[in-house]
Structure formats: C-alpha cells, structure tokens
Amino acid sequence: GTGFENISAIPRQTKGEITIPSTVRGYTVIGIDKGAFAGCEQITNVIIPETVTSIEKYAFAGCNGLVSLSIPDGVTKIGYGAFGLSENLKSIILPKSLVEIEQGAFAGCKSLQEVVMHNNLTTIGDNAFEECVSLSNINMSDNLTSMGAYAFSGCESLTSIKLPSKLEFISEHSFDKCISLTTATIGNGIKRIDEFAFSGCSSLKKIRRIGHFA
Numbered sequence: 701g702t703g704f705e706n707i708s709a710i711p712r713q714t715k716g717e718i719t720i721p722s723t724v725r726g727y728t729v730i731g732i733d734k735g736a737f738a739g740c741e742q743i744t745n746v747i748i749p750e751t752v753t754s755i756e757k758y759a760f761a762g763c764n765g766l767v768s769l770s771i772p773d774g775v776t777k778i779g780y781g782a783f784g785l786s787e788n789l790k791s792i793i794l795p796k797s798l799v800e801i802e803q804g805a806f807a808g809c810k811s812l813q814e815v816v817m818h819n820n821l822t823t824i825g826d827n828a829f830e831e832c833v834s835l836s837n838i839n840m841s842d843n844l845t846s847m848g849a850y851a852f853s854g855c856e857s858l859t860s861i862k863l864p865s866k867l868e869f870i871s872e873h874s875f876d877k878c879i880s881l882t883t884a885t886i887g888n889g890i891k892r893i894d895e896f897a898f899s900g901c902s903s904l905k906k907i908r909r910i911g912h913f914a
Contacts, residue, residue: 703727704730706731706736707732710736712739718746718747720752730751730752732756732759732760733759734759738760740760741765742765744767745766753775758779758780759783761781761785761786766789768789768791768792769792775795775797776799776800778802780802781805791812794818795818800822800823801823801828805825806828810831813837817841817844822841822844823845824851827848828848828852832855837858844866845867847863849894850874851871853877855875860883860885861881863885863890864887866889867890868889868890868891869893872895874897876898876900883904883908886910887910
C-alpha cells in the first residue's frame, strides 16, 4: 500500500453525526472518494479530519439531512457535484487552503445562505453555485482568476457582488437570473464580459469598475 486511504461507499442508511477517522487500518485518510456519502439522506453532520486534502466528485451529493458543515484546512479541492442537491445545507465553512471549487460543487443547494471564500481560491467551475436560491452573501477570493459559465446562475437572493482585479473574464450566464442583484462591482483586470453574463438581472442598476479591493 501507499500508506494513504480514501473513504468510500458509505451505506445509504447511515444516519446521525458521522466522524471520519484520520487513519484506517494504519493508513492515513487523505480523501473522500467519488460518491462516498451520496444519497445518505439521514446524515446530519460529518466531522472531516485534517488529514483530508480532497473531496471528490459527488462525495456528498443529495445529503438532504446535512444542515451545516465545516471543511478543515488542508482540503485544496472540492470536486464536481460534491454537495450538489444537498437541499437543506444552510452553511458551509470553506477552508483557507481551498484552491478549486469544481463544476456544480454546490449546485441546487437551495438553503445555502452565505459563502466566504479565502484568498487561496483561484478557480470556481461551471455551475458551481447554480440555483442556490437562498444565497444572499458571497465574499469572493481576491485571487480568483477563473469563474465558469453559469457559476452563480439563478442565485435569486444575491443582492450584490464584488469581483476581484485578478479575474479577467466574466463567463457566459455567470449571474444569469440573479433577480435581486442590484450592484455589481468589478475589478479593473476584467477584459471581457461574455454574453448573457448578467441576463435576467432585472434589479441590476449599475456595474461599477474599481482598481482593487481593500
């Protein structure tokens, strides 16, 4: 063996609070595998050890019992659809170590209210927060360089957004149908705003461009 282990294939009938061990059979747990907890609707909380560096594709998809979750420092990637359609997830604490949020990672998390991103985060994938209809507050990373199409599409409760100067492109449909969005502040690094980036933003009154954020 390599000395490392991933957590995988947790039975769907598992319920309550789950503590993932930092070692299994003497191996250090470094990842939560593809679909490991997918569809475990009766899990209410998961304690993730600080040895974990990645949360893979669909790891917690459809975990409708999860209301809040803290992801420990050390995790650098949240995979494709990792928390997709976890409809009762209200709060998620993202770690300072996080570099990438992949496609659809939180899509359809319709109870999610706030996202605080730290400055190691550089990449937000397509559809990452699509249809997070309760999401009203996003604190963006100053070092964000890539944000995919439909990243925040359908975030109906979002009222304002600040995009940092290191971001060069606002992808198509990024904020499509953000009907409560009234102000968008963009950094002076923006070179292109793709078509329909702000389509359906019926409350949007102004897009401000500034040099940098304090």
